[in-house]
Amino acid sequence: MPHLTIEYTDNVQGIGTVSALRTLNEALMASGQFREADIKSRAVPIGTFAVGTQTAGRGFVHARLAILDGRAPEIKKALSEALLEALRCICRSDCPGIQLCAEVSDIDRASYSKTIHEPGTPST
Amino acid sequence: MPHLTIEYTDNVQGIGTVSALRTLNEALMASGQFREADIKSRAVPIGTFAVGTQTAGRGFVHARLAILDGRAPEIKKALSEALLEALRCICRSDCPGIQLCAEVSDIDRASYSKTIHEPGTPST
Amino acid sequence: MPHLTIEYTDNVQGIGTVSALRTLNEALMASGQFREADIKSRAVPIGTFAVGTQTAGRGFVHARLAILDGRAPEIKKALSEALLEALRCICRSDCPGIQLCAEVSDIDRASYSKTIHEPGTPST
Numbered sequence: 001m002p003h004l005t006i007e008y009t010d011n012v013q014g015i016g017t018v019s020a021l022r023t024l025n026e027a028l029m030a031s032g033q034f035r036e037a038d039i040k041s042r043a044v045p046i047g048t049f050a051v052g053t054q055t056a057g058r059g060f061v062h063a064r065l066a067i068l069d070g071r072a073p074e075i076k077k078a079l080s081e082a083l084l085e086a087l088r089c090i091c092r093s094d095c096p097g098i099q100l101c102a103e104v105s106d107i108d109r110a111s112y113s114k115t116i117h118e119p120g121t122p123s124t
Numbered sequence: 125m126p127h128l129t130i131e132y133t134d135n136v137q138g139i140g141t142v143s144a145l146r147t148l149n150e151a152l153m154a155s156g157q158f159r160e161a162d163i164k165s166r167a168v169p170i171g172t173f174a175v176g177t178q179t180a181g182r183g184f185v186h187a188r189l190a191i192l193d194g195r196a197p198e199i200k201k202a203l204s205e206a207l208l209e210a211l212r213c214i215c216r217s218d219c220p221g222i223q224l225c226a227e228v229s230d231i232d233r234a235s236y237s238k239t240i241h242e243p244g245t246p247s248t
Numbered sequence: 249m250p251h252l253t254i255e256y257t258d259n260v261q262g263i264g265t266v267s268a269l270r271t272l273n274e275a276l277m278a279s280g281q282f283r284e285a286d287i288k289s290r291a292v293p294i295g296t297f298a299v300g301t302q303t304a305g306r307g308f309v310h311a312r313l314a315i316l317d318g319r320a321p322e323i324k325k326a327l328s329e330a331l332l333e334a335l336r337c338i339c340r341s342d343c344p345g346i347q348l349c350a351e352v353s354d355i356d357r358a359s360y361s362k363t364i365h366e367p368g369t370p371s372t
Contacts, residue, residue, distance in 0.1 A: 021298035050145035
């Protein structure tokens, strides 16, 4: 926790890199809500997509931040806006209709489990 | 909003195309719930999968529709059924045990953010 | 239902196989909560990722189990822990900072739809 997933259609540049993810992670760090090493982000390219029913040039970048439940609505809104602002700076496209969006979802805290894997051979 | 994600195992044909996604988007449009340009759909092929613990020929197509919260249960059910019906028409497979499923999930409206990206060089 | 999604960064071995997924499915079967053929699992490799803002060797494996709503918190916690224990046995990595995590999320039961696809040509 938190888990950040960035989906981006293949007509958007600048977002599918480790560097871009680190910039997003820095934006999350700046919120003061998370420990540095806990922020786990991935970029997922979307090759097959459709926006609406027209064939016009369109695309999207969608950020989904999943955090343990219990945070206040205003904190979630601030996290979402910080991600969107970072995406505005990172993303490049010649396509006129690229939608950028950010959502924040809750992870059920009571059933969340986590551990650090020890290197080497598994015990079984 | 809405976001539609179609996962399909690689023993199912007909679904991993822009054309198939547009057909699904048309089904969503027909519901009267969404603006045309807001419907953002992607198809995600699943190469490594397991259904249960048997090695028998199986597979699945899973539609996940994420919409802003606040819609009535009967509307969600109708959206789910419309997607499933469209999938029944679109998908082809020689495998006897393909499961088709559709779920509708809520996006937290209060923290959802969205903008349209302006083409060209980012400002920073 | 249930749907299990395993994301793994590409510095983790042992998890991106049908055999590994079957082992996880067996752990879910052992809970007594699910019918064998209903357990649908996929492994998704993550090529572009960042953990925090450091460049140190890190990575993660994230299990997300989505089940129909209504199960008790202690059942969800047990499912999460069973998945984490199975991941500990399955995953291998030379990287010292691999985080393993498991979450359980609810699927809205009222709007979930499912059918079995009939082989052959679709009716339309």
